[in-house]
Amino acid sequence: MYIEIRDLSMMYPGASQAALDGVSMELRHGTTGLLGPNGAGKTTLIKILSTQMLPTAGQVLVDGRDLQEQRAAVRRSFGYLPQNFGAYPDLTAWEFLDYMARLSHLNHRSERSERVHQALQEVGLMNEGDRRTGTFSGGMMRRLGIAQAILTEPDFLLVDEPTVGLDPEERIRFRRILGRLSENRAILISTHIVGDISSTCEDVAVLSGGRLLFHGHPDVLVRQAAGRTWNLYVDDAGFEALSRQFNVVGVAPEGDMLAVRVVGDQDPPTGAEPVEPSLEDAYVHFMGVDVDPTELEVAVVEEAGLA
Numbered sequence: 081m082y083i084e085i086r087d088l089s090m091m092y093p094g095a096s097q098a099a100l101d102g103v104s105m106e107l108r109h110g111t112t113g114l115l116g117p118n119g120a121g122k123t124t125l126i127k128i129l130s131t132q133m134l135p136t137a138g139q140v141l142v143d144g145r146d147l148q149e150q151r152a153a154v155r156r157s158f159g160y161l162p163q164n165f166g167a168y169p170d171l172t173a174w175e176f177l178d179y180m181a182r183l184s185h186l187n188h189r190s191e192r193s194e195r196v197h198q199a200l201q202e203v204g205l206m207n208e209g210d211r212r213t214g215t216f217s218g219g220m221m222r223r224l225g226i227a228q229a230i231l232t233e234p235d236f237l238l239v240d241e242p243t244v245g246l247d248p249e250e251r252i253r254f255r256r257i258l259g260r261l262s263e264n265r266a267i268l269i270s271t272h273i274v275g276d277i278s279s280t281c282e283d284v285a286v287l288s289g290g291r292l293l294f295h296g297h298p299d300v301l302v303r304q305a306a307g308r309t310w311n312l313y314v315d316d317a318g319f320e321a322l323s324r325q326f327n328v329v330g331v332a333p334e335g336d337m338l339a340v341r342v343v344g345d346q347d348p349p350t351g352a353e354p355v356e357p358s359l360e361d362a363y364v365h366f367m368g369v370d371v372d373p374t375e376l377e378v379a380v381v382e383e384a385g386l387a
Contacts, residue, residue, distance in 0.1 A: 081143065081157070081235040081266040083107040083129070088138035090124050099124040100135070101290040111262040113277030114270040115363060116287035122270040123163065125287070126240045129268070130160045142236070159234035163241040165225035169214025173205055173224055176213055180228045199227035203257055219250030226257060237267045243276050255280055274360040284359070288367065298359050305343050305357035305365040312352040313337045322349060327364045
């Protein structure tokens, strides 16, 4: 599977700024993480690639086929998990997937049964097949979403903000599932949570304001923060002063103090210990913004190594 995105632009009616502005990149086998803050244009790009929306300008080629000219043919090779995935609450997981398989023109009962069985097994829901989806937790529902996305054994899987609202345990489980699925297909994961892609992606693209700022191997991005990442301990007053000078990557309380991880171009703060940067550190340094406070605890536990 080879996807070529050429000068893709999208301007919504009445908008003063393009949602996508001349985005060009190539996607191949394996997992690509599409990073960027909310409003960066990630979902717009995903909707164009999943044939839900036509771009204002530009072109997408999938194995040489024009996405706009051969939408139906290309769509059959795609699987898609939207950010706001839902299922019919009164159907069991098996019934729902069987119904989705019918919509995907899997008309032979034995083939549908085999595909549903395989999909449930892939996402760890085999023992929940007879359970109504209305009783599923958020994490189970996201796994069901992946199951429906892989029913047709797609060559290209699009996943939009897959772990929003999930607890750390379910996030880790979900990432492992995507890691396994990437062995035989191309996957594009759109997220603003760096931890979603730090351990699974061989390729990273960073969007901001509709523009592609970076596309390459994660190690190249990590080198941006080499020698500019530190751990230190401060009190509440010290944290306020520190956060005005540096970008904060992670923070966790330890007794009366706060264990803080920061990146910046300035001289290191007093009492700071230099550490090897992670992808999270590099992204924060590259974008020049603090991590969303709602993600700080997760960032500390999974990326910063402060816990």
